[in-house]
Amino acid sequence: xxxxxxxxxxxxxxxxxxxxxxxxxxxxxxxxxxxxxxxxxxxxxxxxxxxxxxxxxxxxxxxxxxxxxxxxxxxxxxxxxxxxxxxxxxxxxxxxxxxxxxxxxxxxxxxxxxxxxxxxxxxxxxxxxxxxxxxxxxxxxxxxxxxxxxxxxxxxxxxxxxxxxxxxxxxxxxxxxxxxxxxxxxxxxxxxxxxxxxxxxxxxxxxxxxxxxxxxxxxxxxxxxxxxxxxxxxxxxxxxxxxxxxxxxxxxxxxxxxxxxxxxxxxxxxxxxxxxxxxxxxxxxxxxxxxxxxxxxxxxxxxxxxxxxxxxxxxxxxxxxxxxxxxxxxxxxxxxxxxxxxxxxxxxxxxxxxxxxxxxxxxxxxxx
Amino acid sequence: xxxxxxxxxxxxxxxxxxxxxxxxxxxxxxxxxxxxxxxxxxxxxxxxxxxxxxxxxxxxxxxxxxxxxxxxxxxxxxxxxxxxxxxxxxxxxxxxxxxxxxxxxxxxxxxxxxxxxxxxxxxxxxxxxxxxxxxxxxxxxxxxxxxxxxxxxxxxxxxxxxxxxxxxxxxxxxxxxxxxxxxxxxxxxxxxxxxxxxxxxxxxxxxxxxxxxxxxxxxxxxxxxxxxxxxxxx
Numbered sequence: 001x002x003x004x005x006x007x008x009x010x011x012x013x014x015x016x017x018x019x020x021x022x023x024x025x026x027x028x029x030x031x032x033x034x035x036x037x038x039x040x041x042x043x044x045x046x047x048x049x050x051x052x053x054x055x056x057x058x059x060x061x062x063x064x065x066x067x068x069x070x071x072x073x074x075x076x077x078x079x080x081x082x083x084x085x086x087x088x089x090x091x092x093x094x095x096x097x098x099x100x101x102x103x104x105x106x107x108x109x110x111x112x113x114x115x116x117x118x119x120x121x122x123x124x125x126x127x128x129x130x131x132x133x134x135x136x137x138x139x140x141x142x143x144x145x146x147x148x149x150x151x152x153x154x155x156x157x158x159x160x161x162x163x164x165x166x167x168x169x170x171x172x173x174x175x176x177x178x179x180x181x182x183x184x185x186x187x188x189x190x191x192x193x194x195x196x197x198x199x200x201x202x203x204x205x206x207x208x209x210x211x212x213x214x215x216x217x218x219x220x221x222x223x224x225x226x227x228x229x230x231x232x233x234x235x236x237x238x239x240x241x242x243x244x245x246x247x248x249x250x251x252x253x254x255x256x257x258x259x260x261x262x263x264x265x266x267x268x269x270x271x272x273x274x275x276x277x278x279x280x281x282x283x284x285x286x287x288x289x290x291x292x293x294x295x296x297x298x299x300x301x302x303x304x305x306x307x308x309x310x311x312x313x314x315x316x317x318x319x320x321x322x323x324x325x326x327x328x329x330x331x332x333x334x335x336x337x338x339x340x341x342x343x344x345x346x347x348x349x350x351x352x353x354x355x356x357x358x359x360x361x362x363x364x365x366x367x368x
Numbered sequence: 369x370x371x372x373x374x375x376x377x378x379x380x381x382x383x384x385x386x387x388x389x390x391x392x393x394x395x396x397x398x399x400x401x402x403x404x405x406x407x408x409x410x411x412x413x414x415x416x417x418x419x420x421x422x423x424x425x426x427x428x429x430x431x432x433x434x435x436x437x438x439x440x441x442x443x444x445x446x447x448x449x450x451x452x453x454x455x456x457x458x459x460x461x462x463x464x465x466x467x468x469x470x471x472x473x474x475x476x477x478x479x480x481x482x483x484x485x486x487x488x489x490x491x492x493x494x495x496x497x498x499x500x501x502x503x504x505x506x507x508x509x510x511x512x513x514x515x516x517x518x519x520x521x522x523x524x525x526x527x528x529x530x531x532x533x534x535x536x537x538x539x540x541x542x543x544x545x546x547x548x549x550x551x552x553x554x555x556x557x558x559x560x561x562x563x564x565x566x567x568x569x570x571x572x573x574x575x576x577x578x579x580x581x582x583x584x585x586x587x588x589x590x591x592x593x594x595x596x597x598x599x600x601x602x
Contacts, residue, residue, distance in 0.1 A: 188448045189423075189447055189448045191448075192448045192465070192466060192467070193377065193380075193466065195466075195467050196379070196380055196447060196466040196467040196468075197377070197379045198467075199383055199467040200380065200382050200386075201379065203383075203386055204382060250379065251377050251380075252376075253378050255376075289376075289423070289425060290425045290426070291425050291426070292376075292401065292402040292404070292405075292425045292426045294425075317425070
């Protein structure tokens with residue numbers, strides 16, 4: 001096989017091949033054997049011996065044929081080219097076997113007299129042998145034709161199946177890649193501002209600078225190394241959100257106020273990694289950062305109807321500025337990730353019904 | 369040189385202040401955390417140089433420049449804003465990426481200094497350059513390079529090089545701030561830059577037509593013709 005198929009599939013297909021080979025030739029042998037002893041009343045030991053010998057040669061020939069068509073990559077040929085090639089090789093294999101068969105006990109299966117009864121006796125005698133041989137050859141050629149047709153049908157079916165499998169595999173790989181991309185949207189604006197804050201703190205407050213570096217490292221590690229489709233508990237996610245918010249507080253100072261209301265029973269619920277973090281980042285970016293006097297960022301969670309509901313609330317500027325109108329990307333990506341991981345059972349909405357407040361509401365079904 | 373720092377993040381302002389201690393000729397006269405606050409301070413303190421953050425609450429650094437009558441020299445400071453940085457590729461404006469590299473700061477300040485030295489002393493009222501924002505592009509346009517200003521309602525169309533940016537001001541208001549030795553009111557709608565005049569012809573209607581280099585022919589109104597002749601001494 002030229003395709004790089006896994007060893008197990010190859011082994012399986014090899015086994016299937018031999019089962020078909022032996023069954024096929026076995027059926028032919030048995031059929032002829034019983035035909036020979038019941039209809040023609042032949043001497044069975046001799047018949048069996050000759051049948052076994054001839055059909056073994058047939059089996060060997062067909063096995064060679066398989067080798068031959070594989071080496072010449074016939075599976076890649078269009079049907080028309082394949083058809084006449086099948087005819088030719090079937091004849092090439094069938095001819096010697098047909099000739100041999102004529103000189104065995106089996107030739108009795110064909111009665112030349114019956115075939116040539118309209119001809120003159122002299123002619124009958126002359127034509128008897130060639131006609132019998134021609135018939136035997138045609139018979140064997142037909143056997144190889146059937147064999148090859150079955151062989152190529154099997155290949156076609158298998159290739160169709162593996163193409164389907166590959167397609168579903170591809171779809172899965174694509175999904176994973178998509179997830180990876182969506183998650184890896186590391187917020188460079190945050191990163192560089194945080195670094196700038198650290199630089200400033202090094203002179204102002206070295207202990208705080210050290211703390212900031214540790215928190216930044218934790219945030220980055222969390223963002224970069226957690227598997228794409230991983231679920232974490234709400235409390236794990238909140239830990240990283242706390243680090244992130246601490247860094248943003250250093251940046252915004254008294255412009256950022258934080259309130260958190262997450263009961264213990266909700267803390268253990270599984271959520272997609274980095275999702276709440278994205279919502280909090282959004283709340284900072286489009287809420288706090290857009291307001292000269294900042295405001296209150298509120299995170300709350302409840303479990304209701306076997307569903308976890310997490311809300312992130314932030315004050316919003318009176319008119320969406322140019323930047324916030326452009327960047328629904330974070331929310332859009334979060335929604336896509338949610339869909340890829342939970343399908344339609346989870347949802348994420350941005351509620352702007354309250355005046356001057358934006359609420360991102362996340363609904364996730366509890367895992368059984 | 370009087371400078372102002374405009375950035376919404378206190379640590380960022382402190383850090384820049386600290387970096388600027390290495391340049392005693394730069395005197396920081398004020399700090400602002402948003403556009404509204406900054407606009408008032410720039411008017412009263414009239415700094416010669418702004419360190420300006422791009423993303424700020426209640427309006428960007430560009431919004432501030434658009435609101436200022438007199439735009440001083442500007443060095444933008446931004447943590448990460450590809451769009452802004454790209455918008456400024458057309459112009460020789462400087463921007464610094466935060467955290468700011470001291471070497472890059474020195475470079476930028478060096479450019480400010482030489483630009484300042486190249487500037488010929490002028491009466492205070494005369495505008496040297498103008499900040500123009502048109503769609504997603506922004507420019508600092510040196511007025512001496514503008515060959516023609518055309519009034520379009522409450523806007524002014526500038527003919528500058530190959531571009532025709534639109535400025536959100538009335539022509540009459542701007543006229544008073546233009547250098548009178550260079551700019552001349554040709555007619556009710558147009559002001560021309562005398563340095564760009566290639567030829568002056570008398571039209572069949574008896575009016576003068578000034579042919580501008582790289583630009584259109586502008587008709588001089590009858591009322592202005594005499595003044596025009598004395599200006600060009602013809």
